[in-house]
Amino acid sequence: MNTSYWPIHSISSNRSSGIQLKAAWHWLLRRLDATTEPRVWKSTDASGQTLWNAYDPISQVAIDHASADELRTWLEELHYHS
Structure with a gap:
């Protein structure tokens, strides 16, 4: 009986490539x-x-959680400070 073990690297490299591709896509x-x-x-x-x-x-x-008036004031202050 042959009990040799030959690791298959393509599975782990596919997972690694998939993770890298997903990270690149999100970036x-x-x-x-x-x-x-x-x-x-x-x-x-x-x-x-x-x-x-x-x-x-x-x-x-x-x-x-601002009212419409509070938001409007906040946006105006942003505009005038820049």
């Missing part, structure tokens, strides 16, 4: 999505009231 998506414009999105609280959130990638400052 590319982040680069394509990169912007200097503030990102704004809305959310709702438990009572259903609309709240606003925003993030400025240049200053790395965020505002969370």
